[in-house]
Amino acid sequence: MRIDDWGSVMRYIPRIADGELEEALARAGAVLIEGPKACGKTETASRRAASIVHLDVDPNVSAQVAVDPSLVLEGARPRLLDEWQLHPVLWNTVRRSVDAADSRGQFLLTGSTAPAADAVRHSGAGRFARLRMRTLSLFESRDADGTVSLRAVLDGDPPRAAAPSLDFDGLLARIATGGWPGLAGLPAPSALASIRDYAETIATVDIDAAGRRRDASRVMRLMRALARSVATEVTVSTLARDEASLSRDAVREYLDALARIFVIEDQPAWSAHLRSSATLRKEPKRHLADPSLALALVGGDATALRRDLAYAGQLFESLVVHDLRVLAQPLGGEVFHARDSTGREVDAVVQLPSGRWAGFEVKLGASAQIVDAAAAGLRAFAADVRADDPVLTVVTGTGPSYRRADGVNVVAIGALGP
Template structure:
């Protein structure tokens, strides 16, 4: 069941390596991001739990003898396995019994509820996060500069292939596989359809708790207005009140938890480095949707609307950069955080690798504030206590257009439409 027009994903090589190292791989991420098709490229048999002709039969088998559903050529894909949570424990047991790697691939668009599975699967079932497509995967980045090469000290060279109008379009379209390559109207509709599905159905089905669609939509609109910022629950409640809706802090927390379980939101944690001074670091995470197109849909705007509101566009562009950096950093074993201290000094994105290396980005969509951003990055470098941690592998200003270069002060300028993993 291979897809002839499948677009290669960075996740392909990650899955290939993971299958060599673990008995089972659990691919988790938002619905419609391409998990199933990516898994199918490497699976040799498949169980589709959502097949309407077979769901009742599969559920009965899962209750009576779940091991029957595991029979098939390996790697065997168990798509949307969480419909029958017992499959998790069945896979864990089968991996133990077989003593071989690359036996199963599990995919799911929701995190299982506590108590749905008996065992964590640690050591037997590895987890792999999947997101929507980056600009490089969708063909909207030239890929002339790789994140890995920045960590190696290579000189960035390239020119962005997108103008500001197309940058607004790819922000609103997002990285949904069904949207990439589609006609403009069809592409833009995917994020709107996704938002409607989350609001009307998924956010209540995820844990069986009925939630008011209008209030969920109001919360998502508030998150969109505060995207790429450290909005607290209290801030969100106050912001929602401006829309003539009223949500208590506990309700907002419940809704946020449901959206997190659906992989709709993915906050950006704070980076906590060792500093030379006793400067207090801010530990609040920044708010992000898994794809900035969700924010565009929640705000009921469009590419043309973004071009009329560059303040909002700037925050959404930052969220687009964070999305792509997360995808690229995953390939080289890294996480994407942000830095902010009590003096107001900040870095929009810090890529911290698991081996201790790190690099920092300031995001500026245009060219006018590159000097200011570079100065901020150099101040951050001066505050790091290099006796206790590595100096930065690179400092870079990420822009929406222009050339990729290294400045005389050592700070790189890297347009997002030039970047790849």
């Protein structure tokens, strides 16, 4: 047990990233683990570390760095440098140490802020492996039973599972409280209050770590604008109008700062060759680090989501994209979205290193009419892509998981696992 970022005692929750970390340590001299605060990076890394230095709280670090940065690296290995970006000089110090040792699995670096481009002079290619961590997926928090394997679905196996125990109300409650490891088991009101505090800390403290001081009230207004438009292709111009006090250039700079502290993670547009003259739109979809953060920013809870099913659908799509990212990452998969100039779209496209792709349409409801329309949309889009037959799947909020007669899969999010 340890004290987590929320100030509470927590027990370790096994992560999909555990296996990724083992593989990364076996192939690289150092592993960089990045992600938003309170997503579990330090706890995951510390379970593999032989020694740890917390650069944000250790009073000796600044003096050691001033005299000789390599002093910080002294200790049993793998050595964990927690919040390494507070002293960017350590990047090159670690790189040189890895070269000298000529051995894998020497260092673990965790960070909640990506350093500025000019802060890291050398890429670390060949020495550093990179691992992105996010908040808990439904499978990791045990809200999904994992009876349907994403790997198997991507391999073409038909899903087959009864309706999971996660029902509609349970799904809305999970969206509201999120996948923050340190909040697991807390009553919903306490979890929601903690997430609202987290949002305030982002605006008043954390964002300043991304380079310079920014007006906290403007940061909050921009994050609320993002929260209202979560899982949509909202443009910088629209965000500037919605926020009302920032120029488009300022909005871009604020978005970059929020991305550098991993509070937002855009879903880029997919690039593919179409058979028709239609063109693919290039605007990314906007997502926050966890759907619960979006709900906290607009002042809602699970009861409010039940009254506003349209917004619940936006947050559900963001949740599915989040979980697809977590589950597809060990497979080398990246998650995009696609929409062409005729309006045909796919909510999520998982692109694998082999070039194969899979399309996912996300629907909170699971009625036959909803699934029929979603499946038809997926087939129409896929028919216009110059590629081998992809795996097509409708992800629903509830219900059974199966393959339809037309070859389109239907999978309930509460059944999805690695």
